[in-house]
Structure formats: C-alpha cells, structure tokens
Amino acid sequence: MFIGHYGIGFALKKVEPGLSLGLLIFGAVMLDILFGVFLLAGFEHAKIAPGATVVSPFEFYDYPISHSAVGAVVWAAVGFLAYWLWPKGDRASRKIPAFVLAAAIFSHFILDVISHTPDLTIFGNNSPKLGLSLWNSLGGTIIVEMGIFFVGVILYRRATKSVSSSGKYGLVLMVLILMVFYIGNTFGPPPPDMISVGVISTAGQLALVALAFWVDRNRITIQPAKS
Numbered sequence: 001m002f003i004g005h006y007g008i009g010f011a012l013k014k015v016e017p018g019l020s021l022g023l024l025i026f027g028a029v030m031l032d033i034l035f036g037v038f039l040l041a042g043f044e045h046a047k048i049a050p051g052a053t054v055v056s057p058f059e060f061y062d063y064p065i066s067h068s069a070v071g072a073v074v075w076a077a078v079g080f081l082a083y084w085l086w087p088k089g090d091r092a093s094r095k096i097p098a099f100v101l102a103a104a105i106f107s108h109f110i111l112d113v114i115s116h117t118p119d120l121t122i123f124g125n126n127s128p129k130l131g132l133s134l135w136n137s138l139g140g141t142i143i144v145e146m147g148i149f150f151v152g153v154i155l156y157r158r159a160t161k162s163v164s165s166s167g168k169y170g171l172v173l174m175v176l177i178l179m180v181f182y183i184g185n186t187f188g189p190p191p192p193d194m195i196s197v198g199v200i201s202t203a204g205q206l207a208l209v210a211l212a213f214w215v216d217r218n219r220i221t222i223q224p225a226k227s
C-alpha cells in the first residue's frame with residue numbers, strides 16, 4: 001500500500017492535534033523508509049517480478065526486520081519511547097501523543113497485511129505469513145486506498161486551517177504530488193532496479209515527510225488540543 005498510509009497520517013491529526021502532520025506521516029510510512037534503508041544496506045531483499053500481483057510488481061521474499069508482526073510492534077515501541085522520553089518539555093503530557101505515534105507506526109503493518117499477498121511474517125522467514133491479497137484486485141485496491149487517503153485528507157482539513165497561502169496551497173500541492181506518484185506507481189512501468197526502489201522508499205518519502213512538516217507549520221488546529 002502507498003497513499004493509504006498517508007491517509008492514516010492525515011487522519012490521525014484529528015485524533016492528536018498536538019502532533020505535526022510530518023511526524024504522523026513519518027510514523028505511518030516508517031516501515032517502508034526502514035525497508036528502503038535495509039534494502040540498500042543489503043539486510044533485506046525483494047525483487048522486481050512484473051505480474052507478481054495485479055497492482056504491485058514485487059516479490060517481497062526477505063524483509064522481516066521492517067515488515068513482520070514482531071518488527072512492527074518493536075518499531076512502534078521505539079517510536080513511543082523516542083517521543084515520550086524526548087529530553088525536552090513535559091513528559092507526562094507526551095504520553096498520549098507518543099501512543100498515537102506508535103499507532104501510526106503499527107497501522108502500516110495492518111494496511112500492508114490487507115494489501116500484500118501472504119509475504120508478511122510473524123517474525124523470521126520460516127514463521128507463518130500474513131497477507132489478504134487486495135493487490136490481486138486493481139479496482140479493490142484503488143477503492144480502498146483512495147478511500148482511506150481522501151477520508152484522511154478531509155479529516156485533516158477539518159481539524160486544521162491555513163494561516164498563510166503556504167498552508168492552503170501547500171496542502172493542495174502535497175495531495176497532487178501524492179496522486180501523481182500513486183497513478184505512476186499503479187499504472188506506470190515497474191522500476192528499473194531495486195536500488196531505485198530503495199532510494200525512492202527512503203529519500204523520496206523523507207522529502208514528502210519534510211513537505212508535510214512544512215504544510216503543517218502553515219496551518220493551525222481548529223479544535224482544542226487535548227490536555
């Protein structure tokens with residue numbers, strides 16, 4: 001799944017307005033950023049296999065560190081602890097935002113279980129594999145993923161308002177960029193090699209995270225922050 005993860009990041013702003021959209025989206029796509037890093041470092045492996053599913057041209061045959069049930073729980077716990085224990089400000093008030101960040105991180109695994117064929121392990125390549133294979137249906141994938149994405153964007157738009165034209169048009173720009181990437185991903189040719197997949201997964205997504213931080217800085221929350 002791709003922009004569905006971004007949809008979760010957008011939606012969670014409604015749940016915890018104290019967290020920047022950038023951090024929420026970072027959490028929602030963190031497992032894919034880690035996958036890109038581990039792929040480039042040679043710790044995890046996947047290969048391009050056009051036709052592997054109707055939507056995705058990949059065989060993910062070895063990625064238990066970033067994409068396994070145990071891995072997802074551990075990364076969510078890392079996110080929780082990093083935010084909660086950050087050595088600045090009031091720790092008590094950071095518990096709920098830290099939990100929401102952890103939920104964003106773990107949500108990635110749930111959405112991937114829905115879309116992938118059974119290639120997501122509990123932990124380790126010999127453990128049972130999960131995957132509900134939504135990627136075998138182009139129509140189903142687009143409906144589910146676009147649905148999550150647009151509900152998320154609408155919730156974010158309702159939870160915030162722009163304080164400058166950057167906040168207004170930045171959000172539009174971000175949605176457009178994600179749509180273009182999504183259409184290219186879904187209908188375009190497969191990527192040339194796994195190195196470009198790793199680079200896009202890390203650098204490309206970190207650029208989108210940076211854009212989300214910038215958009216969020218130019219918008220304010222219009223519902224009172226929970227105390």
Ligand SMILES: [Zn+2]
Nearest residue numbers: 031032067112
């Ligand atoms: Zn993933």
